[in-house]
Amino acid sequence: MTLIVTSDDALPEVLHVLPARHTDGRGWFSETYNRSAFFAAGIDFEFVQDNQSRSEKAGTVRGLHFQKPPHEQVKLVRCLQGRILDLVVDIRPGSPRFGKFTAVELSAINGRQLLIPAGFAHGFCSLDDGCEIYYKVSAHYAPQSDAGVAFDDPEIGIHWPFPTDSLILSDKDRRLPALKDCSDLVWPAAVGLNR
Numbered sequence: 628m629t630l631i632v633t634s635d636d637a638l639p640e641v642l643h644v645l646p647a648r649h650t651d652g653r654g655w656f657s658e659t660y661n662r663s664a665f666f667a668a669g670i671d672f673e674f675v676q677d678n679q680s681r682s683e684k685a686g687t688v689r690g691l692h693f694q695k696p697p698h699e700q701v702k703l704v705r706c707l708q709g710r711i712l713d714l715v716v717d718i719r720p721g722s723p724r725f726g727k728f729t730a731v732e733l734s735a736i737n738g739r740q741l742l743i744p745a746g747f748a749h750g751f752c753s754l755d756d757g758c759e760i761y762y763k764v765s766a767h768y769a770p771q772s773d774a775g776v777a778f779d780d781p782e783i784g785i786h787w788p789f790p791t792d793s794l795i796l797s798d799k800d801r802r803l804p805a806l807k808d809c810s811d812l813v814w815p816a817a818v819g820l821n822r
């Protein structure tokens with residue numbers, strides 16, 4: 628498996644992962660996850676759960692989510708159908724990039740994956756109708772540790788690709804607190820990234 632792994636320009640702990648595609652007359656084939664190849668690229672996590680979600684309408688926002696320690700999750704996210712703008716925010720108190728975000732387009736066409744370490748909030752906005760994302764996580768779902776930051780927190784200042792009042796969100800996501808109200812978290816030292 629050939630894998631191109633690069634650090635995100637804005638948040639270097641976030642990795643862009645591009646697995647090779649083997650193209651022939653039928654289409655293409657790709658190993659989207661291979662533990663040995665990821666290990667060789669310095670990414671050594673045990674993913675224990677795979678998730679898939681579908682957002683019917685363009686302009687759907689899910690986020691910005693994280694699980695609190697001790698149930699923190701590393702996520703490996705890709706898009707199976709349509710295009711999404713994936714958002715990651717550094718929420719590690721004391722980080723020089725605390726509150727900074729990156730926005731990366733993931734699509735079924737570009738095959739790009741994002742590796743999001745613990746200590747970062749994650750969300751996305753669907754850019755097309757019928758977007759499906761698929762992601763691996765390194766800890767099981769723990770509803771008691773489910774947490775998030777408001778998608779429209781001015782301290783973060785994300786420019787969403789549709790007018791804010793037209794975005795589709797869950798009631799839960801509309802009630803998420805500002806970053807300043809969840810900055811008391813203590814994140815364990817990052818393990819599993821050997822780059």
Ligand SMILES: Cc1cn([C@H]2C[C@H](O)[C@@H](COP(=O)(O)OP(=O)(O)O[C@H]3O[C@@H](C)C(=O)[C@@H](O)[C@H]3O)O2)c(=O)[nH]c1=O
Binds near residue numbers: 690693797799
């Ligand atoms: C996240 C999750 C949710 N659920 C349930 C709870 C609820 O009934 C339903 C929908 O949950 P949510 O509204 O939290 O789904 P959603 O808003 O899609 O949550 C996801 O958003 C993206 C941005 C992430 O990064 C994920 O980690 C996750 O937080 O699915 C599980 O059973 N297992 C899970 O792992």
